[in-house]
Amino acid sequence: xxxxxxxxxxxxxxxxxxxxxxxxxxxxxGKRREVRLAFVCLLAGGHLLIEDRPGVGKTTLAHALAAxxxxxxxxxxxxxxxxxxxxxxxxxYERETSRFKFHPxxxxxxxxxxxxxxxxxxxxxxxxxxxxxxxxxxxxxxxHRLVPPFFVVATQNPLDFSGTWPLPDSQxxxxxxxxxxxxxxxxxxxxxLAAADRRSVLDGLSPCLDAAQVLELRDACAAVVASPAxxxxxxxxxxxxxxxxxxxxxxxxxxxLALLAAARAHALLSGRPHCLPEDVQAVFPFVAAxxxxxxxxxxxxxxxxALQLLExxxxx
Numbered sequence: 538x539x540x541x542x543x544x545x546x547x548x549x550x551x552x553x554x555x556x557x558x559x560x561x562x563x564x565x566x567g568k569r570r571e572v573r574l575a576f577v578c579l580l581a582g583g584h585l586l587i588e589d590r591p592g593v594g595k596t597t598l599a600h601a602l603a604a605x606x607x608x609x610x611x612x613x614x615x616x617x618x619x620x621x622x623x624x625x626x627x628x629x630y631e632r633e634t635s636r637f638k639f640h641p642x643x644x645x646x647x648x649x650x651x652x653x654x655x656x657x658x659x660x661x662x663x664x665x666x667x668x669x670x671x672x673x674x675x676x677x678x679x680x681h682r683l684v685p686p687f688f689v690v691a692t693q694n695p696l697d698f699s700g701t702w703p704l705p706d707s708q709x710x711x712x713x714x715x716x717x718x719x720x721x722x723x724x725x726x727x728x729x730l731a732a733a734d735r736r737s738v739l740d741g742l743s744p745c746l747d748a749a750q751v752l753e754l755r756d757a758c759a760a761v762v763a764s765p766a767x768x769x770x771x772x773x774x775x776x777x778x779x780x781x782x783x784x785x786x787x788x789x790x791x792x793x794l795a796l797l798a799a800a801r802a803h804a805l806l807s808g809r810p811h812c813l814p815e816d817v818q819a820v821f822p823f824v825a826a827x828x829x830x831x832x833x834x835x836x837x838x839x840x841x842x843a844l845q846l847l848e849x850x851x852x853x
Contacts, residue, residue, distance in 0.1 A: 546757055546805070550750055554806075557605045557745035564601040564738055565594055565718075567725025573806060574716050574823055575602060575690075579751065580758045580802040583713020583795060584669050584689040586654075586827070593718045595692040599650045600739050602690060606751060607744030608647035609684070615657035621664035625674050639676055644668055647684055647748060651691035655701045662708055665689065669711040686751045706830070713795045714820070715827040754805075761801035762811040770814055770852055771796055774821065777850045778829060784842060786830035796824045814852045821847055 546554065554576075561572050575598065578585040587595045603610040613624055626642035643649065644665070654662060668674050672683045691712070694701055709715070721729065732738070746754075763771075771793055779787030788796075797812075799820040804812045826843040837845065 546754070550753060550757075553746050553750060554754065558806075560605050560742060560745055561598070561601045564735065564742070565598045566729050567721045568594070568598075568718055571598070571716055571718055573803075574714055574820070576806060577799055577802040577820060578714045579606070579686075579688055580754050580805060581713060581795075581798040582686070582755050582758075583798065584711060585691070586709070586712040586715040587690070587692045587718065588695065588715060589692075589717040589719065590695060593720060595718060596650070596652055597735050597739070598718070599652075599690040599692065601742065603648050603650065604739060604742035605745050606648060606688075607747040608686065608688070608751065609748075610648045610650070611643035611646040612650040612652060613643050614652050615654045615661070617656060617658060619657045619661050621661050624661070624664050625668075625676060628677050637677065639679065639681065641681070644674065645681075645683060647686055648688045648690065651689060653694060654691040655693040655704055657702065659702055659705060662702070662704060666708060666711060686748060686755065706828075709827045710789070710791065712827065713799060714823045716823050758798070758802045758805050761804050761809075763797055763801065764811065766853070767800075767812050767814065767817065768797070770817060770850075771800075773850050773853070774817070774825075774846060777846050778825065781842065781846065783832050783835040783837065784829055785832040785835075788825055788828055792825060792828045796821060799824050818847055 558572060558576055561575070562569060565572055575585055579602075587598065589595055613619075622642065624642050624644050626640050626645065628637035628639050630636070631638050651665065668683060668687070669689055672685065672687050674681050674683070693704070720726070774796070775788045775790075775793050778784055781787065796817065800812045800816040803816040803819050807816070822840065822843045825846070826839040829839045829842050831837070831839060831842060835842070
């Protein structure tokens with residue numbers, strides 16, 4: 538079953554988007570909600586963090602997105618000895634010109650897979666901050682713009698796994714959505730076991746979109762209408778997070794902007810030119826949970842606190 542086709546898009550772009558979603562679902566089996574969220578993040582112009590235990594398909598989803606979107610792609614395997622210059626690039630002195638010439642690193646791409654990002658030291662993790670926030674990097678006082686669209690898909694293992702470093706809050710905040718995949722259901726797992734190797738399936742994928750179409754989709758997403766009443770609802774959720782007794786640091790205005798952008802993308806994928814509270818509710822746990830800081834006396838983790846905020850905040 539192909540996802541609902543947005544009525545506000547031109548027919549050719551609408552069909553290309555539907556094919557792209559359907560193609561990724563042929564690789565990542567039984568995870569339609571998670572695939573939809575990945576496209577929500579792409580359309581909203583954000584970056585995606587996939588957190589889960591090894592072997593459940595995090596990297597496979599990232600590779601399927603790369604093969605489907607038709608974007609320039611680079612993968613960086615984060616390790617403890619990875620340096621910031623290994624990602625950003627480095628200036629190399631050229632004797633012929635008596636000047637340093639910048640040699641860009643793998644960051645200069647359109648879709649970057651930052652695999653196992655929390656296995657690198659915090660200093661290396663922070664090398665992505667400017668790129669993710671500003672779509673540019675500064676090296677030796679010179680600013681280098683990244684080629685749009687720039688989309689980071691990062692994977693990380695749970696923090697109780699050995700050899701991991703927690704992402705700083707400032708880094709987490711640069712990810713619009715954080716989600717987990719979890720184990721597949723019995724039917725999807727059986728289909729996966731009976732099918733061809735995932736690598737051969739990935740090799741058979743072809744692009745359904747290109748960079749220009751991705752940018753057009755982002756423009757269409759930004760044009761989705763959010764009514765004053767819907768903005769009131771978003772503000773109520775932000776205020777509730779700041780007033781909750783078990784939350785030490787609530788959601789920032791940047792989190793509110795990310796929530797609205799993701800809700801617009803969810804509405805677009807649902808075929809509507811306007812947002813509904815259901816769009817906000819569908820994306821809120823994935824936008825908000827990783828941005829919440831529980832207090833010392835909190836009895837619930839970030840994910841449960843996000844769900845509590847949804848339950849306690851009425852739609853007016």
